[in-house]
Amino acid sequence: MTAIALANVTKAYPGGVRALDDVSLTVERGTFLAVMGPSGSGKSTLMHCAAGLDSPTSGSIRIDGREIAGLNETRRTELRRERIGFVFQAYNLIPSLSIEDNITLPLRLAGRTPDHDWVRMLVERVGLADRLAHQPAELSGGQQQRAAVVRALAARPAVVFADEPTGALDLRSAHEVLDLLRDLVNELHQTVVMVTHDPAAAARAHRVLVMADGRVVEALDKPTAPELARRLVALGEG
Numbered sequence: 001m002t003a004i005a006l007a008n009v010t011k012a013y014p015g016g017v018r019a020l021d022d023v024s025l026t027v028e029r030g031t032f033l034a035v036m037g038p039s040g041s042g043k044s045t046l047m048h049c050a051a052g053l054d055s056p057t058s059g060s061i062r063i064d065g066r067e068i069a070g071l072n073e074t075r076r077t078e079l080r081r082e083r084i085g086f087v088f089q090a091y092n093l094i095p096s097l098s099i100e101d102n103i104t105l106p107l108r109l110a111g112r113t114p115d116h117d118w119v120r121m122l123v124e125r126v127g128l129a130d131r132l133a134h135q136p137a138e139l140s141g142g143q144q145q146r147a148a149v150v151r152a153l154a155a156r157p158a159v160v161f162a163d164e165p166t167g168a169l170d171l172r173s174a175h176e177v178l179d180l181l182r183d184l185v186n187e188l189h190q191t192v193v194m195v196t197h198d199p200a201a202a203a204r205a206h207r208v209l210v211m212a213d214g215r216v217v218e219a220l221d222k223p224t225a226p227e228l229a230r231r232l233v234a235l236g237e238g
Contacts, residue, residue, distance in 0.1 A: 003031070030189040085153055087163070091136070095135060122153055125180075182204055210231055
């Protein structure tokens, strides 16, 4: 089944600049999709529109079968709370709260009771069961990002959007987080869309979209990191 469907999506700004230019794509449930391209290619705008963080100028965007392109900000906020999880380069954990409270905070703000069995399973899966009472500053960067991944999954979202999730991590921690995202897709059938400029990170996905000038110029199945690096160089990234 389809988790995300974009049809003829355009995002235009004053002066005629098109950050997205008639983009259409589908993402099936249980897929790990990476989106990459040179700076200014439109990859971040694509994520913002697909995740309901911004509205397109025209076109259709459906998340889990629900049209979101015409929703107002209040309704988009509700949809994001209910159906979308986010993982950012900055972990966005609240320093004064414990890891457990950070994980469950979005649910509580939405007036929902956490599914404690589900959260416990996720916490054990990412190796943080003995860190729940700690504050973020007491964890490594990799551990904080794993806590952010659990927070994104706590509400059982239809899609998790990850924006440069390994950008602030050392190589080992980055590999651990990418392994985690891939395992969540393979084992829990989670849908993950990751925006990244890193060919090595993108190569961990099942499928990679390469963007340039607001358009998807290539869709590659299981490409290697060197292959993706060559494509970025050809598009002017290097």
